[in-house]
Amino acid sequence: MCVFCEIIKRKSPAHIVYENDQLISFLDIEPINEGHVLIVPKQHVDTIEELSDDTLMGIMGVAKKIVAALKDIYGNEGYSIMQNGGKFCDFGHAHFHVFPRYDNDGFGWTYGSEEKDVNEEIAKGIRIQLESNL
Numbered sequence: 001m002c003v004f005c006e007i008i009k010r011k012s013p014a015h016i017v018y019e020n021d022q023l024i025s026f027l028d029i030e031p032i033n034e035g036h037v038l039i040v041p042k043q044h045v046d047t048i049e050e051l052s053d054d055t056l057m058g059i060m061g062v063a064k065k066i067v068a069a070l071k072d073i074y075g076n077e078g079y080s081i082m083q084n085g086g087k088f089c090d091f092g093h094a095h096f097h098v099f100p101r102y103d104n105d106g107f108g109w110t111y112g113s114e115e116k117d118v119n120e121e122i123a124k125g126i127r128i129q130l131e132s133n134l
């Protein structure tokens with residue numbers, strides 16, 4: 001059983017901030033900034049593709065409320081929401097990070113050294129694939 005499933009089943013401790021039938025939210029034990037929470041669907045999957053639209057909407061609805069709560073508590077200048085999937089999903093259990101952001105808080109994107117293309121051909125390829133998937 002993964003650590004998030006253990007938290008959901010109360011077999012591991014966590015500082016829980018919210019829970020409903022679809023999801024649980026608790027403090028990240030390695031916060032980017034104080035108030036960093038995870039929103040974890042109760043279904044053990046490693047990609048959002050396996051979650052229902054209803055669960056995803058539920059997660060984003062809770063994320064919106066957490067963003068507002070963090071702003072009320074910390075007066076932060078902004079926030080970040082992150083989600084890593086597939087091979088890059090820690091613990092193999094999908095989760096969303098929500099944390100307050102400040103100027104010069106040290107958090108940022110890290111780019112590889114190789115330059116990547118941005119062009120209409122790439123956009124067209126994604127558009128065509130989206131149309132066939134919808």
Ligand SMILES: [Zn+2]
Nearest residue numbers: 002005044093
């Ligand atoms: Zn799990």
